[in-house]
Amino acid sequence: MRRLGTVVPVELAPGVDASMVIGYETALRVLRDPGTFSKDPRRWRALAEGTVGPDSPVMPMMEYRPSCMFTEGEEHRRRRAVVEDSLSRVDPIALRGYVEDTADTLIDRFQEAGEADLLGQYAAALPLLVLTRMIGCPAAYGERLFIAMTAIFEAGSDAKRAHGEALQCLNELVAFKRANPGPDVISWMMAHPVAVTDEELVHELSVLFGAGTEPEQNLIANALRLLLSDDRFAGRLSGGSLPIDDALDEVLWKDPPMANYCVHFPVHDVVLDGVRLRKGDPVIISMAAANNDPAQSSHQIVGNRAHLAWSAGPHVCPAQGSARLIATVAIEKLLDRLPDVELAVPGAELKWRPGPFHRALAALPVHFPPVQDLKDENSVWPGEIPGDSPRSTVGPAPRSSATEVVAPSPGTPESGGWSLWNRLVGRWRSR
Numbered sequence: 001m002r003r004l005g006t007v008v009p010v011e012l013a014p015g016v017d018a019s020m021v022i023g024y025e026t027a028l029r030v031l032r033d034p035g036t037f038s039k040d041p042r043r044w045r046a047l048a049e050g051t052v053g054p055d056s057p058v059m060p061m062m063e064y065r066p067s068c069m070f071t072e073g074e075e076h077r078r079r080r081a082v083v084e085d086s087l088s089r090v091d092p093i094a095l096r097g098y099v100e101d102t103a104d105t106l107i108d109r110f111q112e113a114g115e116a117d118l119l120g121q122y123a124a125a126l127p128l129l130v131l132t133r134m135i136g137c138p139a140a141y142g143e144r145l146f147i148a149m150t151a152i153f154e155a156g157s158d159a160k161r162a163h164g165e166a167l168q169c170l171n172e173l174v175a176f177k178r179a180n181p182g183p184d185v186i187s188w189m190m191a192h193p194v195a196v197t198d199e200e201l202v203h204e205l206s207v208l209f210g211a212g213t214e215p216e217q218n219l220i221a222n223a224l225r226l227l228l229s230d231d232r233f234a235g236r237l238s239g240g241s242l243p244i245d246d247a248l249d250e251v252l253w254k255d256p257p258m259a260n261y262c263v264h265f266p267v268h269d270v271v272l273d274g275v276r277l278r279k280g281d282p283v284i285i286s287m288a289a290a291n292n293d294p295a296q297s298s299h300q301i302v303g304n305r306a307h308l309a310w311s312a313g314p315h316v317c318p319a320q321g322s323a324r325l326i327a328t329v330a331i332e333k334l335l336d337r338l339p340d341v342e343l344a345v346p347g348a349e350l351k352w353r354p355g356p357f358h359r360a361l362a363a364l365p366v367h368f369p370p371v372q373d374l375k376d377e378n379s380v381w382p383g384e385i386p387g388d389s390p391r392s393t394v395g396p397a398p399r400s401s402a403t404e405v406v407a408p409s410p411g412t413p414e415s416g417g418w419s420l421w422n423r424l425v426g427r428w429r430s431r
């Protein structure tokens, strides 16, 4: 691709053509020029002309939704304020505590076995369980959303159905939170001075769940893979957070969780680095390629945060701090509890999951000296009372007297806890 230049033709799915930006400086120019490159997919020419159909597997990741991710200008600023202001109220100390609790609980479940798949049994489950606590979402909704989001990111034949299931679940969640507000992100979004409708909330939450689970699990898993497979980290793993910080920087530069995304649509015909782009034809940024552009002036990775893993410009990820904290604590905890953990297969034999957008491992098998479990096997999730209302982000959630909408219990009577974890792992393994 490099031989072709900095903007190259790609096919994202059968019949879905796009131009992919692989140069670092060019990517920054696109991301920082919303006047020329819009995030609004209603400008997508092939979709309007019918040459790309609504059933294409990439549609759930690329089609318009009334959310901050797919809007521009004043509308984007308004929507983004709701998300950004509410996320900024999350207490990092409380968040660290959720990650530690969740990590401990997950590790308790496999520490005696002496082996685990750190993807299915740890990295895939942890972000969702943390996110549901962070934003005030009952675990039962979280489970349904996790299953749907996994299929959406893979952009396979199930993506369309999964998208419908995610929207249905989010509608139910919004109705539940309207009736049962608490001191949590969803309730803060509902009470924000920019009054958002329920429909808007559903779509903002769909972005939060998509962004907050799949890329997060990939950051954790890709960093663990690096730490466990690269000789540069050998012998440094129990030495505090420095190697973890280094590994996260390296993954964010070299193996960013969203490898290719940030789809933009030119608002008029434009020539970019000698390539003519037509109005409304998708331009996708390869964060993986741009970060590793040999023409880049700096090749210093450690401590350098100028990578594009969080994107750049007006749509840059508003949750970078929380996302990095979650990954750091999750990895710290694992290495602290299982200091002799080792990959069970050579690093080069690990398999990657399909999909045009993400950089995602299929499994991360490890072994370690078994650790005897001294905890009560039948304990419920820390702090979680089966069937109870969701826990808050900053303290106990007040129970509303308006209880027409009650927490759901799909499949089993419990709303969360171990059962959620068991089902997640079971489903992940049966994929």
Ligand code: HEM
Pocket (backbone or CB within 6 Å): 068, 069, 070, 080, 083, 131, 207, 208, 211, 212, 213, 215, 216, 217, 219, 257, 258, 261, 262, 263, 308, 309, 310, 311, 314, 315, 316, 317, 318, 319, 320, 322, 323
């Ligand atoms: C390792 C984890 C994460 C990575 C790599 C990541 C990366 C990104 C990237 C590349 C974008 C730009 C997407 C685009 O323009 O199309 C983005 C946007 C966004 N991210 Fe993150 N993200 C992560 C975690 C999170 C978390 C935990 C949340 C919230 C809980 C979150 C919320 C958002 C939102 C709301 C946007 C849309 C912002 C806008 O369009 O104005 N992200 N993220």
